[in-house]
Amino acid sequence: MNRPKWIRVALATLGFLAMGSLVAAEGVTVTISCGSVGKDQTFCKEGAEAWAKKTGNKVRVLSSPQSTSDRLALYQQQLAAGSSDVDVYMIDVIWPGVLGQFFEDLNPYIDPRVKEGFFPSLISANTVDGRLVGLPWFTDAGILYYRKDLLQKYGFSKPPTTWDELFQMAKTIQEGERKAGNQSFWGFVWQGASYEGLTVDALEWIYSYGGGTIVDTKGNITVNNPRAKAALEMARKWVGTISPPGVLSYMEEDARGVWQAGNAAFMRNWPYAYALGNSADSPIRGKFDVTVLPKASTPEGRHAAGLGGWQLAVSRFSKHKAAAVDLVLYLTGYQEQKRRAIEGSYLPTRPALYQDPDLLKAQPFMGRLYDVFVNAVPRPSAQTKKKYNQVSSAFWTAVHNAISGKVDAGMALRQLEAQLKRIKGAGW
Amino acid sequence: MLKRSLQARRARAAWLFLLPSLVLLTLVAAYPLLRTMQLSLYQASILDYPLRPVWVALANYAFLIQDAYWWLSVKNTVIFTVASVSLETLLGLGIAVLVNARFPLRGLMRTAMLIPWAIPTVVSAQMWRWMYNDVYGVINDILLRLGLIAKPVAWLAEPSLVLASIVAVDVWKTTPFMALLLLAGLQSIPKELYEAAHVDGATPWQQFRYVTLPLLKPALLVALVFRTLDALRVFDVVYVMSGTNPSTMSMSVYARQQLVDFGALGYGSALSTGIFFIIAIFTVIYLTVLRVEVD
Numbered sequence: 001m002n003r004p005k006w007i008r009v010a011l012a013t014l015g016f017l018a019m020g021s022l023v024a025a026e027g028v029t030v031t032i033s034c035g036s037v038g039k040d041q042t043f044c045k046e047g048a049e050a051w052a053k054k055t056g057n058k059v060r061v062l063s064s065p066q067s068t069s070d071r072l073a074l075y076q077q078q079l080a081a082g083s084s085d086v087d088v089y090m091i092d093v094i095w096p097g098v099l100g101q102f103f104e105d106l107n108p109y110i111d112p113r114v115k116e117g118f119f120p121s122l123i124s125a126n127t128v129d130g131r132l133v134g135l136p137w138f139t140d141a142g143i144l145y146y147r148k149d150l151l152q153k154y155g156f157s158k159p160p161t162t163w164d165e166l167f168q169m170a171k172t173i174q175e176g177e178r179k180a181g182n183q184s185f186w187g188f189v190w191q192g193a194s195y196e197g198l199t200v201d202a203l204e205w206i207y208s209y210g211g212g213t214i215v216d217t218k219g220n221i222t223v224n225n226p227r228a229k230a231a232l233e234m235a236r237k238w239v240g241t242i243s244p245p246g247v248l249s250y251m252e253e254d255a256r257g258v259w260q261a262g263n264a265a266f267m268r269n270w271p272y273a274y275a276l277g278n279s280a281d282s283p284i285r286g287k288f289d290v291t292v293l294p295k296a297s298t299p300e301g302r303h304a305a306g307l308g309g310w311q312l313a314v315s316r317f318s319k320h321k322a323a324a325v326d327l328v329l330y331l332t333g334y335q336e337q338k339r340r341a342i343e344g345s346y347l348p349t350r351p352a353l354y355q356d357p358d359l360l361k362a363q364p365f366m367g368r369l370y371d372v373f374v375n376a377v378p379r380p381s382a383q384t385k386k387k388y389n390q391v392s393s394a395f396w397t398a399v400h401n402a403i404s405g406k407v408d409a410g411m412a413l414r415q416l417e418a419q420l421k422r423i424k425g426a427g428w
Numbered sequence: 429m430l431k432r433s434l435q436a437r438r439a440r441a442a443w444l445f446l447l448p449s450l451v452l453l454t455l456v457a458a459y460p461l462l463r464t465m466q467l468s469l470y471q472a473s474i475l476d477y478p479l480r481p482v483w484v485a486l487a488n489y490a491f492l493i494q495d496a497y498w499w500l501s502v503k504n505t506v507i508f509t510v511a512s513v514s515l516e517t518l519l520g521l522g523i524a525v526l527v528n529a530r531f532p533l534r535g536l537m538r539t540a541m542l543i544p545w546a547i548p549t550v551v552s553a554q555m556w557r558w559m560y561n562d563v564y565g566v567i568n569d570i571l572l573r574l575g576l577i578a579k580p581v582a583w584l585a586e587p588s589l590v591l592a593s594i595v596a597v598d599v600w601k602t603t604p605f606m607a608l609l610l611l612a613g614l615q616s617i618p619k620e621l622y623e624a625a626h627v628d629g630a631t632p633w634q635q636f637r638y639v640t641l642p643l644l645k646p647a648l649l650v651a652l653v654f655r656t657l658d659a660l661r662v663f664d665v666v667y668v669m670s671g672t673n674p675s676t677m678s679m680s681v682y683a684r685q686q687l688v689d690f691g692a693l694g695y696g697s698a699l700s701t702g703i704f705f706i707i708a709i710f711t712v713i714y715l716t717v718l719r720v721e722v723d
Contacts, residue, residue: 073688080474080691101477184563184580192585194673246562248585249670258563386475390690397674404587406675 027057028320030327032088033075035310036066037272043344044090044331051330057323068092069196072389075099084317087324091134093125093309094381098388100128103313107132109325117334117350125378126311128385133313135332136349138340140308141376142204142293143369145259145267145277149287150177159289162297163208163234166266170242173265182263187242189255190268192235192403197251198396199379200306201268204293205231207377210300214395215380215420219428223395224417227300232402232409239403248404260284268293270308274365275345290365292372307376309349341366347373384428394419461704468698474691481694488698498699500674501682502706507591508666508678509659512598516655517648519599520606525636527607528614538611545604553668556597560584560669587675594669594676598662606651613647614640653714660707679703 030052034044041063048059064071075089079102091099115123115132122136144166146159150173160166170187177185191197207213211227239245244258252269259267260276262283267273271290278285295301312328314321330336338353340346342362351374353359360367381388398416402409468488472481492498527538544552559566560583568580583593617640625635663680670676672685683703687696 069689076474076688076691080477080479082477098475101475186563193671195671244562244580245582246580246585248582249590254561257561261564263563386473386691393672393685393689397672400673404585406587 027052027055028323029058029060030087030320030323031060031062031085032090032312032327033062033064033086034090035071036063039344043340043346047331047336047340048327050336051327054330055323055326057327059327062086064090072098079315079317082317084315084319087315087318087320088327089313089315090137091311091313093122093136093139093307093311094379094388094392096126096128096133096311096313097381097383097385099313100131100133100385102316103133104316104318104321104325105131105133106135106314106325106328109322110329114329117352118332119349119351119374121307121374121376121378122309122311122349125307125382128382134311135313135328137310137312137332138337138346139349139373139376140270140272140310140347141305141369141373142200142268142308143271143290143305143372144293145269145273145288145290147173147265147284147288150265159291160266160294162301163205163294164297166294167238167242170265174242177265184263186244186258186264188238188266188268189243189247189250189258189264191250191252191255192239192243192247192400193249193251193254194396194400195251196392196396198399199392200308202232202235202396202399203377203379204268204304204306205235207304208293208302209296209298210302213377213380215383215391215428217383219383219424221417221420221424223420224413227296227298229409229413230298231296232399232412235399235403236405236409239405248400271345271347271365290369292369303372303375305372305376307378309347384424387423387428390423391420394423464697464700464704467693468695468701470694472693474687474693479693484694488695491695492698492702497674497677497682498679498702501677501679504591504676505660505662505678505680508595508598508662509656511592511595512602513652513655513659515595515599516603516606517652519603520610520651521648523603523607524610524614525640528611541604541607543604544601545608547601549601549664550668552601553597553665556600557584557669560593584670590670590673590676594666597669598659598665601665602655602658606655609651609654610644610647613644613651616647617643649714649718653711653718656710656714657707660710661703679706 032044032048034040041061045061048061051057052059065074072092072095075091075095076099078086079099089103096103110132118136119139122139123132126132126134126136144159151157151159151169154169154173154176156169160169166188174185174187191201203213206223206228209227209231211225211231212222214221214223216222239247247255250258252273255264255267255269256273256276258264259269259273260282274290276282277288292303293305295303312331314324314328318324332349334350334353337346337348337350338356338359341348341353341359345363345366347366348354348359354367354370366373379388380391384391394416398412398419401407402412407415467481469483469485470481471484471488472479523541527534527541531537547555558564562568562580562582562585565583567583568577571577572580581589583589621639621643622635625639630638661680662678663684666676666678666681667684672681672689677685679699680703683696683699686692686699690696
């Protein structure tokens with residue numbers, strides 16, 4: 001009993017250390033950084049903890065900035081510094097080309113048949129120079145939201161299939177609703193601020209006119225063409241007529257703010273707004289539906305949905321690569337994706353899930369829009385690689401100039417082409 | 429002999445006391461600055477692993493000189509600085525004179541006026557973003573009700589209005605800071621001068637013009653220097669309100685886009701060096717003016 005105090009302290013410390021190493025022998029701690037939009041964090045944590053319980057490992061879930069661009073900036077800094085703090089990153093569909101070399105090639109770790117369970121387009125989006133740098137976790141595609149009640153009220157039997165129809169319907173409904181007393185009512189809201197979101201919106205317009213994808217799959221700059229010009233002129237015409245002038249500063253949530261308050265007939269947005277629009281306190285609950293975005297009325301016109309979505313990648317600096325890959329396989333697996341789709345309306349990346357009766361019962365729109373999701377148009381990130389951010393920034397700036405009327409669409413595209421050539425230099 | 433060694437000892441002691449500050453300054457100011465200047469002579473991408481810097485000498489600066497976006501951002505920043513600092517000075521002076529007068533609840537008033545300044549810029553900028561919204565924003569609602577505008581204005585979308593809208597937010601936020609600095613200056617003016625002026629029959633305007641203003645000049649100049657240098661490196665309010673939109677992009681927003689979004693360490697560093705020199709020019713101008721004033 002008369003042992004000096006320091007000996008007792010030392011023994012206690014040793015005891016703790018021994019316990020610590022016992023835990024370590026049982027499993028490793030894998031750190032995952034996932035999203036923080038909506039309920040991302042909760043769903044990620046639940047999934048990761050289920051894996052930890054099953055495998056006897058531990059997980060640590062890090063939170064990340066809500067804005068995509070800020071998240072990319074943070075990850076760039078962590079990875080460029082060679083940090084091993086994070087094992088699994090949740091990455092945007094446009095990042096594999098940008099950050100690819102910082103991620104482990106998953107091919108050697110997995111059975112080749114695993115890849116067959118996913119949409120081939122998503123697997124190819126995650127493949128950079130033959131390396132599989134991520135597995136798709138959930139996907140996203142731009143869709144058209146429309147007010148069923150208003151369409152019916154003004155005698156339209158079905159949602160628009162061409163942009164011209166959309167313009168006419170939006171105009172009629174807008175004029176009618178304003179006469180009825182709602183002065184802040186607008187026909188169509190979308191994302192027109194000068195940021196990455198505008199790149200997706202504008203890509204959808206241009207592609208729907210048959211104007212290509214800015215840079216084609218071979219890396220040629222194709223954006224300066226008459227169809228792209230027509231698409232931008234169409235959007236220019238919307239601003240101030242069927243879309244509020246402020247749409248030029250709208251991001252997703254600004255558009256949803258107008259839409260969900262019941263002040264718009266149509267909205268272009270991602271599927272996340274579906275669950276929110278049907279939430280208990282939403283004024284438009286049950287009054288709207290979603291469909292594919294319209295196409296141009298020209299012969300080349302086709303429906304286009306911009307591809308979004310998130311992947312899971314393993315850092316090449318990770319100290320627990322095998323465990324990290326196992327976590328990625330678990331989270332992107334059939335059962336976990338099914339849970340996330342039913343409870344959180346995250347779009348699955350596995351075609352088989354779109355035929356799952358439980359899921360179709362819980363989220364009927366996923367079945368109806370299957371074709372849209374499968375044929376979503378990717379941004380040219382795979383071909384422009386590390387220069388994608390520069391390309392996208394030049395593109396959205398040019399589009400913003402054109403649709404705000406600062407320069408005419410033809411001039412904006414000519415300038416953009418020259419700028420893209422300079423960014424490309426000797427090659428992407 | 430004895431005197432000189434005493435002097436030498438005192439000089440040594442003085443250097444010894446200065447040393448910690450000098451070391452600190454070298455670490456936090458000189459090193460990053462020189463490193464940035466060094467980096468600006470290379471071409472390097474943060475996305476290369478490992479980093480592969482290529483020596484390009486002055487190529488980054490050659491590009492900077494003919495980079496239209498850089499000059500646009502310089503222009504935006506200078507307009508922003510001149511507009512916001514002059515408005516803040518005028519309003520700040522008015523408010524300082526007002527709260528310097530004796531009236532009930534003066535203490536409360538002085539505290540309350542600091543609230544805009546105490547809110548983090550990112551938070552207040554986001555708040556203003558919502559207030560400016562053309563469809564559900566409160567500003568349009570008020571102006572429409574008052575009959576000042578016929579239809580909603582898109583404050584953050586109309587190219588001719590965005591910069592002015594951002595200046596307004598900065599003025600709202602930073603006027604209290606200006607007022608506080610000027611209030612301190614006002615309180616250092618001896619009361620007797622006003623009594624003497626009063627006895628001499630000076631009107632309140634004459635008192636302000638010939639007593640307050642000349643004596644406030646040192647405080648005013650210091651406040652101007654503070655605000656100008658601060659405004660020249662503006663980032664947060666512009667970034668939150670309109671991102672990298674070229675019609676409002678400030679020098680810092682542009683440098684950040686190159687450095688962080690594009691990972692262009694070399695060109696981004698050249699831009700940072702450019703910002704450093706532009707701010708240095710303003711500092712030299714102010715210092716010259718200040719010295720003239722002090723002499």
